[in-house]
Amino acid sequence: MAGLKPFVDAAIVAVGSELLTPMRMDTNSLFITEQLNRLGIDVVMKAAVGDDRHRLAYVCRAALDRADLLVLSGGLGPTDDDVTREAVADVLGRTLTEDPAITAHLRARFEARGFKPPMPENNKRQAMVPNGAEVLPNGRGSAPGLWIEEGDRAVVLLPGPPRELKPMLLALVEGRLRERAPGGALMRRVLKITGRIESQTDEDLHPLYAEWEHGTPPVAATILAALGQIELHLSARAASREVAERALEAAAQQACAVLGGDVFSTDGRSMEEVVGGMLTARGLRIALAESCTGGLLTSRLTDVAGSSRYVERAVVTYANEAKIDLLGVAADAIAQHGAVSEPVALAMARGIRQRSSVDVGVGVTGIAGPGGGTPEKPVGTVAVAVAAADDSRSRMFRFHGEREQVKFQATQAALDMVRRMLDETAR
């Protein structure tokens, strides 16, 4: 390896005509980017190309002109549509030769599955290897990967299915990359924030940006608005992963000092993981009464492994009758305040809490749309309540967006109200 320059810049190319339709997109590149960044390798371009040998070769050539490392995913199957091997051989000016070991492996795989007549000739395409390439065996599928060095640069071919790509990248490619990594790490950290708007957050953090920019190592910061939260993306490149992490940790702490309790996550955890972690740590159980969120609030909480320890039960009460029947909400309260109101949300939260004998009850009722809005309570109006033994709170929200966006924002607001209550009572 001595004398070869490190891989500083990488390009990622996803291959497959389906990736150029409105229905599919390349997600492998997110995982690949994360692994490359951990080794200090920066991704400078991503592309998606169809199953077209000439176009793919053209894009690979353009990518290699700007990057030290080219990582391709997909197009390694047995059909005529799978052209990644051929396109890369074209670009590097190498011939393809059948690797008998791969053919034997493919045949054994085929026979083990009881297919007959024996393997179609077409499958032999997967055994074709550009001269000088190293074969990366695929433990979970028929398509082997390839590692090809060309002067100072390298081209990596990985299978498209994520369950084949991920283990191959970790087991067979990561070590090869590490040997040629630029001797540092590009690390990232995401802070997640609720309860304030993007421009205000940006303004409040402004004094820190200059400080971070001139730090050693410098920390880069970007603010991005996402549905129901604002994200502060921090990144630092340093000689080692540890030094970069230390700079990110210091920056994260400074940001938290400015933004206070509005920061709910500094380690990438989602809102449901944060709330689940607080409930677990305090040994508390929760129960939920949902109307307009239609089960999404409970589904988010139960996406977290181990949530059966603290999610006792939930009810989705769309109909008023169900609210009365399952939660003991007073028909009077609905008649007087309307189903979408703080008193009804509170009655739902208290009702589910009492009936399930848990520590925390949550009630959500609102108008997800597109129908059901009124001038006083337009689509997006949502009442949320949280009830505990010695504290209960309720609040009205007005969310924008389509039905699914209103649902999500309502669940985010409900989880955030639980988080803030637990946070305050812990002090």
Add this chain to the structure above:
Amino acid sequence: MAGLKPFVDAAIVAVGSELLTPMRMDTNSLFITEQLNRLGIDVVMKAAVGDDRHRLAYVCRAALDRADLLVLSGGLGPTDDDVTREAVADVLGRTLTEDPAITAHLRARFEARGFKPPMPENNKRQAMVPNGAEVLPNGRGSAPGLWIEEGDRAVVLLPGPPRELKPMLLALVEGRLRERAPGGALMRRVLKITGRIESQTDEDLHPLYAEWEHGTPPVAATILAALGQIELHLSARAASREVAERALEAAAQQACAVLGGDVFSTDGRSMEEVVGGMLTARGLRIALAESCTGGLLTSRLTDVAGSSRYVERAVVTYANEAKIDLLGVAADAIAQHGAVSEPVALAMARGIRQRSSVDVGVGVTGIAGPGGGTPEKPVGTVAVAVAAADDSRSRMFRFHGEREQVKFQATQAALDMVRRMLDETAR
């Protein structure tokens, strides 16, 4: 326009360093692709590039070398990081000049929001326009779009936020593209299939592929496995949208004749929309009892607008106590068969149906993982039951994947069982 050749091939480039991190991806290109395809314009390449003027110019040059039309999104903001205008001007060899009308508009927008001191100088960047470009006013944000013709080709610059990009594309760009469209349409259709594996589906459809390929117009077919379903993607390019649609409809009908009731959607509708449509058409109401799916089943059903008409209620009963208390499941049944069993799923389905007086009750109980598995009932084991007045069914499933994947597949299986029951009883 006479004499200018049509836009046949397009490239889409998304601009923004955040799109090269593991946390974000470009989704604008899906919407852009759909609109281009409807005009018969094919997308041959997609790329994402960071906020780097030289790299972006390089990628734009490579894209324009292969495409008649280049659509860019993002990088039109007021900061130094926003370099799309400059990079495109570099590529086309044009100078940038301030457009006083844009500056006046920006200043008015700024003042209307009550900001003072008046607009920072930096915001004037958004008023810089390459010579010969047409300005596309932005009704929802500060960044105007640009339409630039260069010989036979064109470059379109659109703002990054989807809520600004979409209306601009539809109102100001679509008409310009239509004038130069290749005089036909590339239309797509997705058939969604459950209850069979990908390779079997492929084999069963094989005789049709050749017929479609040689039809007029030809129909291209691709099979893709997705979580909980298989998709058959059909596409046809023809002289008009109508002719293409007719060919797709005929192909869809042929595929349905082969695959029968395993095809649940031929028009892009999701499983929850299909089931919701059947319930609405028959005037039936449904109630759900979920355990391992944790509310996701109900959340999917209530993602559909108007679902409050047929979703009466749901309960999420993680704890055995809640199953007994809210659904009347016999403690004996749990003790004898285990909580994850067909008898318990059936008792849940019947319990929720009776207690809520609806037509259809659904019960789902299983082990979503990562904990809770046993040798006889490993993680991914799920029992699903559907109960109606004169029919009830139950079935055990074994799903693979992570917790969230098991949850999703279980909800898909439950909805599919409801669909098949409704389908059969309708005959």
